[in-house]
Amino acid sequence: MISLRSDFFYFIQKKQILRSGLMEVHNVDLTISAVAEKQYPNTMFPEIALVGRSNVGKSSLTNVLINRRKLARTSSQPGKTQTLNFYNIDDKLYFVDVPGYGYAKASKASREKWGKMIETYLTKRPQLKGVIALVDGRHAPTDDDISMHDWLVYYGIDILTVATKMDKISRGKWNKQESLIRKTLNISANELVLFSALTKAGKNDVWQWIEGRM
């Protein structure tokens, strides 16, 4: 009996160590801020892209995942990130921080430029293993969020939806928000993570999804 129990605990411990392999990120650097395809890194590391409207918290999520305070620049100015930022994670994987959509003040020309850049990257990049699509957890997904989601589904891209800024609503409202988001995007429970960059809630679930794609 005793030996069985300790084997069981050993197994659980081992599993946790294995699972945290990538979560213990050591070396991270911004390899390139790309505006054109020819600038994308020529490595074959798997890539995970982060998409979502301006100011939703993409850079903040990246920073939490890699345990850095300020590697990915966060800003109070929406629409600041205008390039595809490739973050090399321990020479194993890239996070690709994609400029936010739905920035009202963006010009038509810059929106078109954005659209082309994103489309090229998301549809032609064999290294891309999945997309983390962020939505503001306080509200129902916007029309832009729904279009982005449908577009990703259409292209057969693996999606994890992350509802962010959950610290801004009380725990008692989480379940209701969760079903609202799931219903609006037509996704199942395992395709959605409720997240906060402040409390780091959801961080492990996001990592688990990423590791499942590598």
Ligand SMILES: Nc1nc2c(ncn2[C@@H]2O[C@H](COP(=O)(O)OP(=O)(O)OP(=O)(O)O)[C@@H](O)[C@H]2O)c(=O)[nH]1
């Ligand atoms: N309370 C709270 N604030 C957050 C959270 N995530 C992001 N923020 C804040 O929201 C603002 C925007 O965050 P960013 O991470 O820069 O958003 P982004 O999606 O990268 O924005 P762009 O690069 O402009 O598209 C910043 O002031 C962050 O501090 C969160 O989970 N909780």
Ligand SMILES: [Mg+2]
């Ligand atoms: Mg950003």
